[in-house]
Amino acid sequence: MSTSVQTSTRIYLSPPHLGDAERTFVAEAFDSNWIAPLGPNVDGFERDLQVYTGAAHAAALSSGTAALHLALILLGVKTGDEVVCSSFTFSASANPILYEGATPVFVDSEADTWNIDPGALSDALEDRQKKGKLPKAVIAVHLYGMPAKMVEIMDICGHYGVPLIEDAAEALGSTYHGKAMGTFGALGILSFNGNKIITTSGGGALISDDADWIQKSRFLATQARDPAPHYQHSQVGYNYRLSNVSAGIGRGQMQVLDDRVAARRANTERYSAFLAPYEGVTFQAEPDGMFSNRWLSTILVDPGRTGGVTREDLRLALDADNIEARPLWKPLHLQPIFAAYPYYGDGLSERLFDRGLCLPSGSNLSDEEFSRVTRVLKGVLEGRG
Numbered sequence: 365m366s367t368s369v370q371t372s373t374r375i376y377l378s379p380p381h382l383g384d385a386e387r388t389f390v391a392e393a394f395d396s397n398w399i400a401p402l403g404p405n406v407d408g409f410e411r412d413l414q415v416y417t418g419a420a421h422a423a424a425l426s427s428g429t430a431a432l433h434l435a436l437i438l439l440g441v442k443t444g445d446e447v448v449c450s451s452f453t454f455s456a457s458a459n460p461i462l463y464e465g466a467t468p469v470f471v472d473s474e475a476d477t478w479n480i481d482p483g484a485l486s487d488a489l490e491d492r493q494k495k496g497k498l499p500k501a502v503i504a505v506h507l508y509g510m511p512a513k514m515v516e517i518m519d520i521c522g523h524y525g526v527p528l529i530e531d532a533a534e535a536l537g538s539t540y541h542g543k544a545m546g547t548f549g550a551l552g553i554l555s556f557n558g559n560k561i562i563t564t565s566g567g568g569a570l571i572s573d574d575a576d577w578i579q580k581s582r583f584l585a586t587q588a589r590d591p592a593p594h595y596q597h598s599q600v601g602y603n604y605r606l607s608n609v610s611a612g613i614g615r616g617q618m619q620v621l622d623d624r625v626a627a628r629r630a631n632t633e634r635y636s637a638f639l640a641p642y643e644g645v646t647f648q649a650e651p652d653g654m655f656s657n658r659w660l661s662t663i664l665v666d667p668g669r670t671g672g673v674t675r676e677d678l679r680l681a682l683d684a685d686n687i688e689a690r691p692l693w694k695p696l697h698l699q700p701i702f703a704a705y706p707y708y709g710d711g712l713s714e715r716l717f718d719r720g721l722c723l724p725s726g727s728n729l730s731d732e733e734f735s736r737v738t739r740v741l742k743g744v745l746e747g748r749g
């Protein structure tokens with residue numbers, strides 16, 4: 365980028381999209397000097413999350429990663445334990461396993477949802493049990509907003525008695541048979557990072573029907589202070605709470621969440637309508653009973669059927685026009701930091717990584733920007749790229 369002169373403004377993959385009310389909630393925090401630490405916006409945001417997801421309890425935290433870390437601590441994950449995690453995901457899904465000194469066990473994806481494959485999960489649990497001990501938890505991710513196959517996954521976790529954590533960082537607004545993602549497992553985590561479907565500029569949440577766990581998570585997230593007039597500690601604490609200012613942004617964003625979901629879904633629809641005539645470019649269908657927020661619009665590009673055009677050809681052409689697109693997540697079992705850990709699967713996630721591309725997916729992607737993106741795609745796919 366540094367050597368070429370860019371005349372067009374950059375189109376981002378998933379930029380923030382604020383509504384009208386965020387400023388009002390943040391201004392309230394300023395006017396009442398409730399800048400820190402907790403306060404009415406945090407309480408209000410947690411209530412909004414409970415109402416929206418149907419979870420009985422929610423704790424607003426500093427990030428989705430922090431939420432996942434606390435979830436593992438609540439389930440008693442310690443040094444030497446194993447935790448199963450979907451391989452096809454962002455590194456933040458698995459990093460907290462390492463924070464606790466535990467061992468990640470990676471499981472491949474299945475083709476319908478690209479999420480953890482129930483068959484491979486079952487193999488993994490059976491094999492880990494045979495090798496000596498069961499993992500302490502399973503982390504299932506709802507990637508790009510698409511729900512994982514929860515009925516099968518919960519059956520398997522139930523059969524082995526291993527608690528399920530849902531990483532719903534990308535799936536706020538997604539449902540499976542009408543039930544919100546993050547509310548199926550023992551604990552669910554959400555993210556409000558700047559690139560997610562709604563943002564608090566940075567933040568996350570832990571949700572659960574278990575009041576004790578959420579109460580404990582708030583205790584751990586505020587330095588684990590025992591009740592005493594002085595600072596008294598009998599456990600390791602963390603500084604993981606969301607600020608009252610950030611939570612104000614979150615309250616405003618919750619008012620427009622359904623609009624954001626509708627806009628993201630409309631993006632997937634207009635891309636798929638536009639790309640339908642092009643052989644070898646395919647979209648992930650929404651399986652029966654599943655409702656995806658379509659956080660990112662993703663395509664698979666099969667060079668055997670596109671006349672040789674690869675996803676990288678498309679990505680580079682978009683980049684040359686100052687448009688951000690990105691390959692699908694690189695499977696964690698291929699990442700240098702995770703490569704040494706056990707992995708169960710037949711490589712589907714590797715093939716998705718080779719062929720997949722995320723297109724600009726902002727809920728504020730204008731018609732003009734959409735035309736710019738599709739002009740470039742058309743040029744490459746029709747051999748004029």
Ligand SMILES: *Cc1c(COP(=O)(O)O)cnc(C)c1O
Nearest residue numbers: 427428429454456457533555557
């Ligand atoms: C964003 C994300 C996270 C981490 O959330 P942060 O709020 O950025 O810490 C975890 N898992 C997945 C799948 C994510 O996309």
